[in-house]
Amino acid sequence: MTEKYDVVIIGSGLGGLVSAIILAREGYSVCVLEKNQQFGGNLQTFVRDKTIFDTGVHYIGGLSEGQNLYRYFKYLDILDDITLKKMDEDGFDRITFDNDPKEYCHAQGYENFKKTLLKDFPEEEKAIDAYCQKMQETCSFFPLYGLKLGKPYYENTSLFEVKAKEFIDSITENEKLRAVLGGSNLLYAGEGERTPFYMHALSVNSYIESSYRCINGGSQITKALLARFRENGGKAFKRHEVTKFETEDGVVTAVQTANGKTIYGDIFISNVDPKMTLEMIGQENFRKSYTSRIENIESTIAAFSLYLVLKPNCFKYLNHNYYHFKDYKSIWDVHNYTEESWPEAYMISMGIKKDMAEYGDNITVMTYMRFEEMEPWIDTFNTAAQKNDRGQTYEEFKAYKSEIIIKELEKKFPNLRDCIEAVYSSTPLSYRDYIGCNRGSMYGYVKDANNPLKSFISPRTKIKNLYFTGQSLNMHGILGVTISGVVTCSEILGGEYLLNKILKATKEEEIT
Numbered sequence: 001m002t003e004k005y006d007v008v009i010i011g012s013g014l015g016g017l018v019s020a021i022i023l024a025r026e027g028y029s030v031c032v033l034e035k036n037q038q039f040g041g042n043l044q045t046f047v048r049d050k051t052i053f054d055t056g057v058h059y060i061g062g063l064s065e066g067q068n069l070y071r072y073f074k075y076l077d078i079l080d081d082i083t084l085k086k087m088d089e090d091g092f093d094r095i096t097f098d099n100d101p102k103e104y105c106h107a108q109g110y111e112n113f114k115k116t117l118l119k120d121f122p123e124e125e126k127a128i129d130a131y132c133q134k135m136q137e138t139c140s141f142f143p144l145y146g147l148k149l150g151k152p153y154y155e156n157t158s159l160f161e162v163k164a165k166e167f168i169d170s171i172t173e174n175e176k177l178r179a180v181l182g183g184s185n186l187l188y189a190g191e192g193e194r195t196p197f198y199m200h201a202l203s204v205n206s207y208i209e210s211s212y213r214c215i216n217g218g219s220q221i222t223k224a225l226l227a228r229f230r231e232n233g234g235k236a237f238k239r240h241e242v243t244k245f246e247t248e249d250g251v252v253t254a255v256q257t258a259n260g261k262t263i264y265g266d267i268f269i270s271n272v273d274p275k276m277t278l279e280m281i282g283q284e285n286f287r288k289s290y291t292s293r294i295e296n297i298e299s300t301i302a303a304f305s306l307y308l309v310l311k312p313n314c315f316k317y318l319n320h321n322y323y324h325f326k327d328y329k330s331i332w333d334v335h336n337y338t339e340e341s342w343p344e345a346y347m348i349s350m351g352i353k354k355d356m357a358e359y360g361d362n363i364t365v366m367t368y369m370r371f372e373e374m375e376p377w378i379d380t381f382n383t384a385a386q387k388n389d390r391g392q393t394y395e396e397f398k399a400y401k402s403e404i405i406i407k408e409l410e411k412k413f414p415n416l417r418d419c420i421e422a423v424y425s426s427t428p429l430s431y432r433d434y435i436g437c438n439r440g441s442m443y444g445y446v447k448d449a450n451n452p453l454k455s456f457i458s459p460r461t462k463i464k465n466l467y468f469t470g471q472s473l474n475m476h477g478i479l480g481v482t483i484s485g486v487v488t489c490s491e492i493l494g495g496e497y498l499l500n501k502i503l504k505a506t507k508e509e510e511i512t
Contacts, residue, residue, distance in 0.1 A: 013041025016271030018485025057218030061206030095183030160452030192332030302428030
């Protein structure tokens, strides 16, 4: 292992790998260090009973030819290595509620999206039009979302003060339609009092444009990225947990790993949660105002996930997701659950295998869980590299919570229990330990329309050769984190230069 590189990247999540490819292509010697035995962060998959489960990639938007993620992936040269299944065009996401047998469909393509909703809400054409227009208009304010050069989005602060719930409520009095339009808010941990509309728009828009599942899981994206990275001379090492940054005269000079190595570099990019990065570097290397600002940014709520292995030829494959709420009047408050009311909402997704016929082999269910519920086991750590048992009470807790969710699912699928082969689950601690998220957070940091710049984190840190990348920067999700890698590298290479490279690779008109 070479001891010195031009660029050292800590963490191999999507933001780290995108940054790694871009810089390796530009002739930098680049090294990626990953603590786990699997690269990819939220792109990781795991296998239980010969069944592949995704950690975080349940579906991907914007991947039809000419759309934004398609163009970024074309530049990264990974499109040919990814096998996809297009989801139901007339209802890729279905919003459902207790005591209402109807499935309200989100369809692909804005015209189809409108037409489908009008079947259920024929009186609401004006509201549905206003919603679609606002979605597209909001996305246009974010230059890199559309692969354009422009002022950084955060200079337009009025855009950030519009709340998602407030806007949706303003266009219609129909409470059911309000719930349907906001119904996929588990995608970004939406909260009525503070989630900005731009978060809703950027998260949901690309799925309306096109929605796909990865056949055999999202880890194929990691494999494709690593292959391109290595073809460009990059080096990636797993089971290399960075424990400490060495600094000298206000710059980072090296990192130390748990297995006793010291790796030197000129530029360092952290794909680890900024709070955790500052801890590793030592807060004395930053101004107090900077560390306290980052320390005080709130992380989004965590998740409990249930993974069901299904018996063969028992449960039909569903080529869509469900977002289910107990009460359509409180879709923006489900994070405020009580022990008795949990779960107030959940998302159901199914994995797909190559050559799969009409039956599915797994279901993933995701719901909110506050990190405070982990209190009894908070000091236990368990990763693939360091196996630790959290104890019997933890297993009992997971089994108890799993059973509650299965009972809820039986309301929707009465025959489900007979189709279950095996049950697995993960808690906020799993996300904290495996993915490296602060407090097991699902989506990085809370975006608050009441204080828009509070959670803004620049890719440039207060140490001149240290940069951030990943979901805590501006947006989470596959598209958001891909863009975060581009944003980070723009700071090193120059924004116009890099965007021209991307446009050239996608055979588009360059910026002059």
